[in-house]
Amino acid sequence: MNKSIFRLIFRKMRHNLPQLIGMTLLVIVGAAFFVTLYTIYLSYDRQANHLFETQGYADVTYYGSFDSNDLAVVAQKEGIRQARGRNVRDIRDGDITLRAVGLTDDINTPYLYEGVLPEDSTQCALLSKHARARGIGLGDILRLEGRRLKVCGLVASPEYVYMVQNERAMMAQPERFGVVFVNESFFEEGYGEIVALGDIGKDVAEDLGVTIGAVKTVMQSDQLNKVLFREDLKQIRTFAYVFPLIFALLIIMIVYVMIKRTISMEGRQIGVYKALGVTDARLLLIYITQSAFMAIVGGLLGCVVASLLCDTIIGFFSSMFEVPGLAFTFYPTLWGSVILVCILICSFTAIISVRGVFMPMPAELMRSRMPSGGKQILMERATFLWRRISFNTRYALKSTLRNKGRFVAVLLGMCGSCALLTFALGFFNSAEYTQNSYFDDFVHYDALIELSPMPLEMEHPVEQHLDESSRALVLPAVIREKEYPLFVVQDSFDMLQIDTWRTKDGLIITEYLAQQWKVSEGDSLMIGDTEVRVSGVFKQSFGLSLYTSYDYASEVLSDFKPFYNVIFARDTDVGELKTLSREQGFEYATQEDDKRSFASVMESLNTLIWFMLACAVILGLTVLYTVGLMNLSAREYEYMFMGVMGYPIKSIMSAHIKETVMQLVLALPAGFVLGYGILNVVKTAFSGDSFVLSAAIYPESYVYAGIIVIVMAGLIALVSRFRIVRLDIVEGLKVRSE
């Protein structure tokens, strides 16, 4: 390969260094963002799967009341390798719920961080997250139902990778919920659960469940712990894609404009290359290598930055997931793919921008270019107005619209960074809005009390202490192979913002579920083998459920008994509930508990949003700097000539700033709309069966996004001023005359 060509390419790169650095920075940020999040996604996925495998996460779990015969039936079933019986019991001590879990050999084995697993009934191993939150260490004593248990081990568990207490509390507070692994001798005879390992299909597992009289059969993939973990990983992956996509679009735009501009400025030089016999392929090489080199350097540095960031970000996520041994992992394929994509994007854009120079003959390219014809702008037609504005403003107005490519580039740069900022700030707003609309508008109760099922006509003793209450029965409803909580409510039910009267002749379902199932009011649904009518659709953003009345449930559900197992309570003294729960043996959760659970989920997402906000600012600065630099270098001669004519720097800057203001006026509204659009697209990725994010951007977020972009544009204007002041009139004119 021709050595001179590469020498030329690298000298040209040195010439364009500021712009190339700007673009490389964009590639770095985009690649770093993607690689960081994707590495986290892959690492969590791989490490969690490793944990599930090594600790023997049960492939199927049966819930009910079993004896050793039932265990034997499961163990002997074809496809089952191992089966164990165990007991699990929630023990409440004031605000704290400790879940005592019987240890089972080889299945759901806790992962030991420190110490040993309990060997007798005086010892226990504690979930490390809970131990950390409460400052409990090895050798400390825990009191469970009057028994003293010495903490002999601190552990993680494949069942609690995602710290989920139950369907309602998406993410338990580690200081208020913990898991204690105890010797099976802690419990009485019999088993509350049978856990098994093996290759067994869901239908076969469920049939086996019926055989042994299981109340519920749950496959590993349907375990709430795993479902929520997967959903969150999916969200991280979505984030990983969305943001770099915007970066890619901006990179394409900047590379395109930059190369187009370079080619237009170097038209004569390209003619000389051709005259000397440089082929089209080599010509392409000259212009494509700069972009490709920038992509390689940017992509590689992005990966390196990601490797430095990963551990910190993983640290933020550890409040959400407990996966032992998680640290930065180098994925060569990921790095290679990212660098390759960067190269392809930049090179392809370069090819598109360069293609115009292949056709013309050298003589055509070397001919002096005619000065571009001045065009009237629309405003000039309004002569009355046009004549009244100053020359400086008229010049600024015409300059803004003179070069379409540069104009669009600046506009897109401002618009893109404004959109990302609006989106990121809007994400915070959406989380707050979703929380407020649920807890302030949708929920009208203070506490939800969970009981053992009781006939509807019987009063529970706790009700004597409640000012306002409403009974309901929560049943698992299997719809399209997924389980949802079905609340059977009384006619007078007013603890949630739903049309209770609609429950009389059917089920009311959330808007999200209706969209997922593609049903609307009047359609029917199958709960197991039973056909039910959808009598209404409502909005709910948290803990998606179905609601019906006792009358309708009695009418359509076979074996339905009018029982209740939850009580919604309003105007309740939570302190008293705490005492009563201990005396009467029930579980309860307050609205505050749910709020905290929601806040924990959002806390982890906030990490991502802050990361994204930082990237949006870097992006904005880089795009505006790069495009501003291009704009400035294209106008240098003009500014120098204005200087020769005696135009003061102040007036040149005034025109320059007016241009920026005009661009901002056009770019900001477009950025706001685009940001809202991105939020609406992304929100669907954050919606699942347990949580629906509502897109909302508060007016102050638009203001903040606008101010940040204006400040960034101001900074760039300052840099421009510095460069304009330094312009050497004589040298500049000499260069031009050559």
Place this chain on the structure above:
Amino acid sequence: MNLYTLKALSKNYGEGDSLVRALRDVYLEIPHGRFAVVLGASGSGKSTLLNMLGCMDRPTAGQILFGDADITAYSKREMTQFRKTTIGFVFQSYNLLPDLNALENVEFSTEMVGLSPADAERALVQVGLSDRIKHFPGQLSGGEQQRVSIARAIAKQPKVLLCDEPTGALDFETGIMVLEVLKQIHREQGTSILFITHSQEIAKIADIVIRLRSGEIMSVTENERPLEPREVEW
């Protein structure tokens, strides 16, 4: 066999009301190994003619034979190859690559035809620039830049040197120096040279003078005794 044979060569630019007929039905024969000057006023079609001869542009009509090869029938790739191997260009505005120094500018050309860096250096010595080879175009005077341009053109040992007013942007003394270099190359290497100028005086150094006006050949004359560059004045 002639170096170039032009048959009914025409070149138009634009169309309709803005049609410009830069060359009109030109018939011309240029023999091998001669120093030919194309003389004409601004807008007479000199540069257009040179562009056609150097495969830098395609004619609207007519034929150009280089030897017996019809270069007007060449494909784009063949035209590129022809420019690379057969033609050396010297432009009025030098057209050096600003990012490469003198030696590298010449090497850029020699490398393409498989010659060594020593050939590039030799060409620079030949034009009297052995002490300026590491200088960038911005650090050289106009005359020096033009000599680098000549070195770039001759280093690849072309069959023809096409010079488009190479003294146009130079002062008299520097212009003479450039003409002497070209004459010396013509004399020592036997390279055919086609030299475009609007100067009657410079035309006196040529073997053949082709006069062009409004795109038409007015006359082709031979100088009985071509002058040396030092003998002319303008």
